[in-house]
Amino acid sequence: MVENRPFLTFLTHAFLILGFAVVALPVYVAIIASTHDIATLMSGPVPLWPGSHLIENYSMILTSASAANGLPNYSHMALNSLIMAVVITIGKISISILSAFAIVYFRFPFRQLAFWIIFVTLMLPVEVRIMPTYKIVADLGMLNSWAGLTIPLIASATATFLFRQFFMTIPDEMLEAARVDGAGPMKFFRDILLPLSRTNIGALCVILFIYGWVQYLWPLLVTTDPGYYTLMMGMKRMVTVQDGVIQWQLVMAGSVLAMLPPILIVIFMQRLFIRGLTETEK
Amino acid sequence: MAGIKIAGVSKVYAGGVKAVNSVSIDIADGEFIVLVGPSGCGKSTLLRMVAGLEAISDGEVSIGGRVVNRMEPAERDIAMVFQNYALYPHMTVYQNLAYGLKNRGTPKAEIDARVAEAARMLEITQYLERKPRALSGGQRQRVAMGRAIVRKPAAFLFDEPLSNLDAKLRVSMRGEIKRLQRRLGTTSIYVTHDQLEAMTLADRLVVLNGGRIEQIGSPLEVYHAPASTFVASFIGSPAMNLVSGELHGNRLAIGPAVIELGAEAPASGPVTVGIRAEDLHPAREGEAVLPFAVDYVEELGAQRLVHGQVGDQMLTVALSPEIAIGEQLSLAIDPARLHFFAVDGGKRIGKGSVPAGVAAPVVQPV
Numbered sequence: 001m002v003e004n005r006p007f008l009t010f011l012t013h014a015f016l017i018l019g020f021a022v023v024a025l026p027v028y029v030a031i032i033a034s035t036h037d038i039a040t041l042m043s044g045p046v047p048l049w050p051g052s053h054l055i056e057n058y059s060m061i062l063t064s065a066s067a068a069n070g071l072p073n074y075s076h077m078a079l080n081s082l083i084m085a086v087v088i089t090i091g092k093i094s095i096s097i098l099s100a101f102a103i104v105y106f107r108f109p110f111r112q113l114a115f116w117i118i119f120v121t122l123m124l125p126v127e128v129r130i131m132p133t134y135k136i137v138a139d140l141g142m143l144n145s146w147a148g149l150t151i152p153l154i155a156s157a158t159a160t161f162l163f164r165q166f167f168m169t170i171p172d173e174m175l176e177a178a179r180v181d182g183a184g185p186m187k188f189f190r191d192i193l194l195p196l197s198r199t200n201i202g203a204l205c206v207i208l209f210i211y212g213w214v215q216y217l218w219p220l221l222v223t224t225d226p227g228y229y230t231l232m233m234g235m236k237r238m239v240t241v242q243d244g245v246i247q248w249q250l251v252m253a254g255s256v257l258a259m260l261p262p263i264l265i266v267i268f269m270q271r272l273f274i275r276g277l278t279e280t281e282k
Numbered sequence: 283m284a285g286i287k288i289a290g291v292s293k294v295y296a297g298g299v300k301a302v303n304s305v306s307i308d309i310a311d312g313e314f315i316v317l318v319g320p321s322g323c324g325k326s327t328l329l330r331m332v333a334g335l336e337a338i339s340d341g342e343v344s345i346g347g348r349v350v351n352r353m354e355p356a357e358r359d360i361a362m363v364f365q366n367y368a369l370y371p372h373m374t375v376y377q378n379l380a381y382g383l384k385n386r387g388t389p390k391a392e393i394d395a396r397v398a399e400a401a402r403m404l405e406i407t408q409y410l411e412r413k414p415r416a417l418s419g420g421q422r423q424r425v426a427m428g429r430a431i432v433r434k435p436a437a438f439l440f441d442e443p444l445s446n447l448d449a450k451l452r453v454s455m456r457g458e459i460k461r462l463q464r465r466l467g468t469t470s471i472y473v474t475h476d477q478l479e480a481m482t483l484a485d486r487l488v489v490l491n492g493g494r495i496e497q498i499g500s501p502l503e504v505y506h507a508p509a510s511t512f513v514a515s516f517i518g519s520p521a522m523n524l525v526s527g528e529l530h531g532n533r534l535a536i537g538p539a540v541i542e543l544g545a546e547a548p549a550s551g552p553v554t555v556g557i558r559a560e561d562l563h564p565a566r567e568g569e570a571v572l573p574f575a576v577d578y579v580e581e582l583g584a585q586r587l588v589h590g591q592v593g594d595q596m597l598t599v600a601l602s603p604e605i606a607i608g609e610q611l612s613l614a615i616d617p618a619r620l621h622f623f624a625v626d627g628g629k630r631i632g633k634g635s636v637p638a639g640v641a642a643p644v645v646q647p648v
Contacts, residue, residue, distance in 0.1 A: 171366060173364040173365070177364060179356060181382035181385055182385035182386055183356075192372075
């Protein structure tokens with residue numbers, strides 16, 4: 001819009017601020033709640049101003065609190081989540097970029113069929129195929145293991161599709177020039193495709209890391225050993241205590257901490273891929 | 283340094299389409315060959331088969347005496363310049379130039395020396411640290427050429443390298459390519475659809491049509507003795523006039539006009555007559571006259587193109603701007619400058635020759 005009408009400006013900003021408030025208020029409440037003690041939180045509505053128990057709550061959650069509920073340490077669960085998210089991210093990107101490379105640049109029988117099979121699985125989210133997947137993982141004896149946590153989630157049709165679309169925009173002459181320059185297929189992949197895909201990889205890292213980080217249902221199914229609990233499961237368990245009071249201030253502190261890694265990766269990666277966008281040209 | 287021999291090469295695509303049909307060309311060491319033809323004539327396919335980017339269906343390509351049919355492009359000892367340059371966008375100019383050498387395991391010091399030499403030759407030394415996107419079209423073109431030069435290959439292959447440049451730059455780059463090729467003495471095959479580019483660059487022209495060779499010859503041979511109506515209408519600007527006429531004994535009838543040939547005609551009966559626009563001139567006393575009705579005039583500055591009709595056939599005449607033009611002109615032509623083609627198939631009748639007084643330029647290697 002290039003129109004210069006004060007009322008319109010006011011209206012658009014009003015909507016912007018409203019939208020922002022809707023998104024930001026729950027986060028704000030969580031942060032505020034994590035600074036009060038349990039008595040304040042139980043005695044009525046959540047206050048809107050910060051309390052004085054911030055350091056106490058956070059040090060509690062990071063040291064001993066979760067152990068009290070029969071859960072592993074908070075940092076232990078965070079580490080589990082981190083390992084799971086990182087393995088899934090790296091796995092998804094390397095597998096999908098290689099399969100897209102195969103589909104776009106090699107002529108082999110049933111190439112189109114292979115692509116369509118991958119493409120069709122786009123329509124089936126984890127939840128739909130979770131029972132057969134569980135059965136397979138259970139039969140392979142991968143319950144309660146890192147393999148069981150990550151391998152079933154490690155292939156990504158979406159990422160394969162995105163890389164395929166990107167590879168198809170690279171002019172054929174690039175491949176031909178590389179062939180004339182004496183680069184074999186893997187050399188072409190490493191020296192030309194990978195650097196050119198940098199921005200796509202950056203963007204996918206953000207999306208896939210968050211995807212891995214917030215996995216709840218799958219870890220819940222395949223792990224019964226608390227040693228493999230991830231943060232999302234742990235947070236849930238903290239709320240479902242049988243007897244006694246739910247430690248809301250600790251739950252909130254834990255939630256706020258759990259939000260940090262995705263935020264950090266968005267901030268860090270965004271800088272990377274904006275730089276990538278301004279520096280390269282296809 | 284090596285010659286290239288293309289022997290009976292064909293390209294058949296799935297579905298039986300013959301893009302290139304049994305083409306044979308012998309290219310001498312250091313020769314500059316231009317493949318020219320309209321789009322879809324198979325010229326790029328032929329080049330890509332020489333490069334190894336396209337499989338050869340039939341026939342044999344040898345470079346420097348080695349049959350290369352089954353070799354990878356990199357093993358063929360060729361370098362290629364692409365239409366859209368195909369520079370690696372994430373590498374600096376230096377890295378772009380060095381990439382091919384690096385893949386070949388050339389020592390670092392030699393890479394540096396060769397890149398520096400090529401950059402100096404192409405005047406891109408000050409851009410070596412830049413990325414291709416920070417360069418103009420002409421500079422990118424130079425980098426693309428540099429990438430070919432540093433490799434010191436047996437042959438350069440150019441695939442319409444100038445068609446993405448603006449008209450002015452195209453002319454200057456054209457000169458530069460010619461100069462570089464002379465200086466390096468590297469055998470070159472150059473593909474273009476631009477007949478002017480073909481004429482100016484080539485040692486020998488190969489005119490292709492529908493996957494077949496129409497004619498091979500020096501630019502002047504092709505211009506002055508086109509082998510068919512296709513070549514006649516494709517090479518030269520404005521295109522050669524092609525009108526239908528009839529030969530009887532030593533006379534030629536074009537519509538209402540009759541021209542005495544002065545010698546026995548090479549054929550008899552209906553023919554297609556080819557007349558270069560610049561071979562026509564206003565009739566002087568005693569010359570056979572073509573009555574010419576003027577339609578409109580195109581001013582080119584140095585000359586003017588007059589479009590009109592003889593009888594009911596369209597004709598274009600190039601005249602000096604000093605000649606006054608009315609509604610009617612009386613034109614004449616030296617009978618020796620007429621070209622005759624068979625009505626059926628368009629092949630040339632009688633042999634043509636480069637007219638006396640038009641000598642081939644003698645070019646000393648620099």
